[in-house]
Amino acid sequence: MSRRRERIDRGIKVRADDIYALTxxxxxxxxxxxxxxxxxxxxxVGLAAGPYWQRVIMTTSMFALLAISWDVLAASGMVSxxxxxxxxxxAYTSGMLNHxxxxxxxxxxxxxxVIGGAISTLLLLPVLRLRGLYFAMVTLIMPLIIERVxxxxxxxxxxxxxxxxxxxxxxxxxxxxxxxxVWVALFGLRRLMDSDYGLVLKGINDNDRSVMxxxxxxxxxxxEALFIASSIAAFAGAFMTHxxxxxxxxxxxxxxxxxxxxxxxxxGVGTLAGPLLGAFILVPLSxxxxxxxxxxxxxxxxxxxxxxxxxxxxxxxxLKRKYTQFERWVEVEK
Amino acid sequence: xxxxxxxxGLVNSVILALVAxxxxxxxxxxxxxxxxxxxxxxxxxxxxxxxxxxxxxPFGVAAALAVLITALxxxxMYRYLLLRLRGLVVSEVIATFGVGLALLELFRYLGFIGFxxxxxxMIDASVDIAGVVVDAQRILIVVVGASLAALLWVFTRHTxxxxxxxxxxxxxxxxxxxxxxxxxxxxxxxxxxxxYGAIAAVVILPLGTISVGEGYNVLVNAxxxxxxxxxxxxxxxxxxxxxxxxxxxxxxxxxxxxxMMIVSLVAILIILLIKPSGLFGQQKELEERI
Numbered sequence: 122m123s124r125r126r127e128r129i130d131r132g133i134k135v136r137a138d139d140i141y142a143l144t145x146x147x148x149x150x151x152x153x154x155x156x157x158x159x160x161x162x163x164x165x166v167g168l169a170a171g172p173y174w175q176r177v178i179m180t181t182s183m184f185a186l187l188a189i190s191w192d193v194l195a196a197s198g199m200v201s202x203x204x205x206x207x208x209x210x211x212a213y214t215s216g217m218l219n220h221x222x223x224x225x226x227x228x229x230x231x232x233x234x235v236i237g238g239a240i241s242t243l244l245l246l247p248v249l250r251l252r253g254l255y256f257a258m259v260t261l262i263m264p265l266i267i268e269r270v271x272x273x274x275x276x277x278x279x280x281x282x283x284x285x286x287x288x289x290x291x292x293x294x295x296x297x298x299x300x301x302x303v304w305v306a307l308f309g310l311r312r313l314m315d316s317d318y319g320l321v322l323k324g325i326n327d328n329d330r331s332v333m334x335x336x337x338x339x340x341x342x343x344x345e346a347l348f349i350a351s352s353i354a355a356f357a358g359a360f361m362t363h364x365x366x367x368x369x370x371x372x373x374x375x376x377x378x379x380x381x382x383x384x385x386x387x388x389g390v391g392t393l394a395g396p397l398l399g400a401f402i403l404v405p406l407s408x409x410x411x412x413x414x415x416x417x418x419x420x421x422x423x424x425x426x427x428x429x430x431x432x433x434x435x436x437x438x439x440l441k442r443k444y445t446q447f448e449r450w451v452e453v454e455k
Numbered sequence: 456x457x458x459x460x461x462x463x464g465l466v467n468s469v470i471l472a473l474v475a476x477x478x479x480x481x482x483x484x485x486x487x488x489x490x491x492x493x494x495x496x497x498x499x500x501x502x503x504x505x506x507x508x509x510x511x512x513p514f515g516v517a518a519a520l521a522v523l524i525t526a527l528x529x530x531x532m533y534r535y536l537l538l539r540l541r542g543l544v545v546s547e548v549i550a551t552f553g554v555g556l557a558l559l560e561l562f563r564y565l566g567f568i569g570f571x572x573x574x575x576x577m578i579d580a581s582v583d584i585a586g587v588v589v590d591a592q593r594i595l596i597v598v599v600g601a602s603l604a605a606l607l608w609v610f611t612r613h614t615x616x617x618x619x620x621x622x623x624x625x626x627x628x629x630x631x632x633x634x635x636x637x638x639x640x641x642x643x644x645x646x647x648x649x650x651y652g653a654i655a656a657v658v659i660l661p662l663g664t665i666s667v668g669e670g671y672n673v674l675v676n677a678x679x680x681x682x683x684x685x686x687x688x689x690x691x692x693x694x695x696x697x698x699x700x701x702x703x704x705x706x707x708x709x710x711x712x713x714x715m716m717i718v719s720l721v722a723i724l725i726i727l728l729i730k731p732s733g734l735f736g737q738q739k740e741l742e743e744r745i
Contacts, residue, residue, distance in 0.1 A: 200545050202552070247728050254488075254544050255731050258678060259724065265675065266720040273713035379556060382549060416564045422557035429550045430539050 122453065129447045155444060160304055167296055175296050179364060181404040182299040183357040187377060188384035188396030189306050190353040196314060196391050197346040198326035200253065203260035204354055205377035209267065211237035211355025213277055216368030219286050226287050226363040237355025242348045249343050264373040271370055282369020289363055306353055311393050322346050383425040389435025398437050459587045460708050466593045468700025469600035470659055474673050475680035475692050476607055477651030483686035484611060485644040486624035487537065488547040491555030492652055493674030498558060499525045499653030500665035504572055522653040529649030533642045559670045572665040592661055599658050608689045620644050624687060679719035683726045685733025694734060
């Protein structure tokens with residue numbers, strides 16, 4: 122053990138954490154590149170791809186939204202094992218609005234995001250006092266209950282579901298709306314979590330009792346965070362409903378619960394960009410492996426376990442460190 | 456009709472208790488999450504099936520082997536996965552849930568679906584109790600369930616290892632200072648839990664088919680019983696299984712079989728709302744809600 126690895130931050134970060142003294146194009150590019158490059162890449166790839174892969178990108182974006190919403194919840198101290206609840210509530214809301222009132226998807230999707238978020242928040246409001254594992258268990262069983270109630274009572278189209286819903290105007294509109302929504306959610310929520318408001322939410326996750334003793338009503342804050350996160354997931358559900366022109370019991374399926382968790386764990390918990398990265402790795406990967414059919418969930422679950430044990434920080438923090446720091450080997454002083 | 460509900464309700468309750476005991480042993484008594492429990496249950500069923508039909512072993516040998524292999528799988532899961540995540544409760548839950556999901560969906564992928572996957576009943580006879588015909592397998596379930604519950608109760612109170620199980624859930628650091636090898640105890644606990652699940656599978660599965668969906672149902676049922684009864688309490692498990700078991704049977708008889716599963720889910724919800732530590736829970740109130 123004569124040498125050790127030394128990590129040095131690149132110069133630009135040292136000046137200040139939030140105010141950058143931008144002195145050259147080089148520094149501006151250094152800051153802008155990791156933000157602009159993914160947006161442009163996705164846009165170019167999305168426009169250049171064939172109809173099949175355009176659809177894959179759209180689906181991936183929706184899964185990315187689900188994963189981001191999972192991460193926001195987890196960062197506020199609410200671990201969800203049933204993201205399918207929010208997804209399914211949004212999907213059914215927009216499906217109902219379109220089926221019974223005949224409203225256009227351009228109206229039903231935003232409405233379903235807000236109404237779906239409100240319904241999910243109201244459903245979970247009584248258990249907001251539960252912490253950690255106990256909250257997680259409630260979210261695990263909620264989608265199962267709703268699924269079984271729909272099966273038993275046959276409401277909302279029962280086991281058959283409702284098909285023949287209106288689709289979005291054009292394939293390209295669909296794709297662009299999906300992309301815009303992902304970037305708005307990512308950058309907007311990152312800003313939110315970096316603000317004082319987000320700081321309180323993170324505080325609830327770290328130590329809820331000390332946030333309480335600072336005179337902050339944590340139930341209100343948790344309910345607000347829950348509404349924000351579930352609205353985003355409900356948007357994804359509503360969007361997919363109109364993309365597939367069908368809503369039924371599969372929207373409460375395990376896929377929509379496990380994939381956001383897997384994406385977040387693979388990408389990096391608490392980073393918001395990590396879940397997005399994870400979703401853009403896992404979903405296209407599973408499309409490539411489509412021939413394997415049912416093996417997809419096996420692969421997600423295995424990756425989930427491998428990453429949670431092997432690389433708990435996730436891919437994104439790793440990449441970020443490589444980008445913002447120099448690494449070199451130095452002699453250990455005797 | 457009434458007598459039938461009474462007797463079959465009891466059998467249903469014992470099935471629930473049997474399924475919940477192993478889960479409660481690991482998760483409740485020693486505080487190690489094992490959400491792969493449902494998958495272990497189904498694995499034991501398929502292992503017994505292949506032992507019987509592919510290797511041609513006698514039932515007893517196949518069943519014993521299945522129980523041993525499942526217990527070993529539990530120990531290996533602890534040694535190679537959970538050991539690295541100890542203390543991070545949510546990570547433990549997610550990782551074991553992932554293991555269970557991978558196992559169950561692997562079975563689905565490999566084509567273990569269909570009505571040919573059944574285990575034979577051990578004694579092919581039936582008994583007439585108060586005008587209700589009950590087959591011997593169901594009586595066997597009640598006997599096995601009662602003895603396993605009694606065994607667990609004695610084990611966790613009067614043996615050194617059993618008391619160590621409870622100790623590591625109460626305070627791991629104090630347990631360490633008292634010379635308990637917590638990792639070893641936790642490994643044994645996960646293995647025992649998986650083994651209990653396997654025994655339950657071998658006894659219960661002859662009543663129906665071995666299916667992947669059963670894995671999820673078993674997990675939800677075990678969770679329901681443990682939450683309602685209170686994590687870590689053997690008495691709680693028994694009382695909660697009786698409550699949920701009879702509630703399910705009454706719902707199935709007088710309402711509709713579709714609502715059976717909803718009963719246990721709603722039971723979890725109500726208990727978590729009013730008393731998250733469960734009816735007989737001994738864990739600290741502040742740990743679970745604020």
